[in-house]
Amino acid sequence: MAHYFEERPQTASRPGAVSLVLPDLHLRLETDRGVFSPERIDPGTRVLLETVPPPPAGGDLLDLGCGYGPIALTMASRAPGATVWAVDVNRRSLELCERNARSAGLDKVRPVHVDEVPEEVRFQAIWSNPAIRIGKAALHEMLARWLGRLAPGGTAHLVVQKHLGSDSLQRWLEDQGWPASRVASRAAYRVLRVDAP
């Protein structure tokens, strides 16, 4: 079965587009098959973008699992002085994110494969609609890898569906020593805030 988190999706390309409409932003984003939520902005992503506080104005920010880029482009538009690293494992997603950032004139978005972020970079903020469907062990490994790169005083905001385990993820984060709190709850979604320890 094809998954949206394959590195090189085998699914035939069928380009499409979606509108991202937020109070402060209106973007048309190119999408395709073989990437996450190509037919519409994911409702969890929307909850995150409508509830998260403004990002720090500068420094390095991260969208963990960028897909075609709705979160990274919103971060970049709200923090024009910051460098926004948009990472993913799916090459088709990264190409779309790159094109979408270019069309929006957001030239400080850096869509790169997860292994291509320079080792020394630390993030003032991480926003993510994390890939829960990769499985618990892979999810935990991914979060540990990137939360460990939060700058002192940095924060992460993660949106997770309640039925996909937002409460147990919050407990796991706390057990690992990352203070985590639920800062928004809308429909089936929870937004967790995680502070650098």
Ligand SMILES: C[S@@+](CC[C@H](N)C(=O)[O-])C[C@H]1O[C@@H](n2cnc3c(N)ncnc32)[C@H](O)[C@@H]1O
């Ligand atoms: C739930 S989707 C969110 C996509 C996009 N941010 C959005 O809101 O539409 C999660 C993304 O994480 C990516 N992903 C899967 N495994 C990953 C990993 N180990 N590291 C980083 N990203 C990963 C998937 O390819 C997918 O694009």
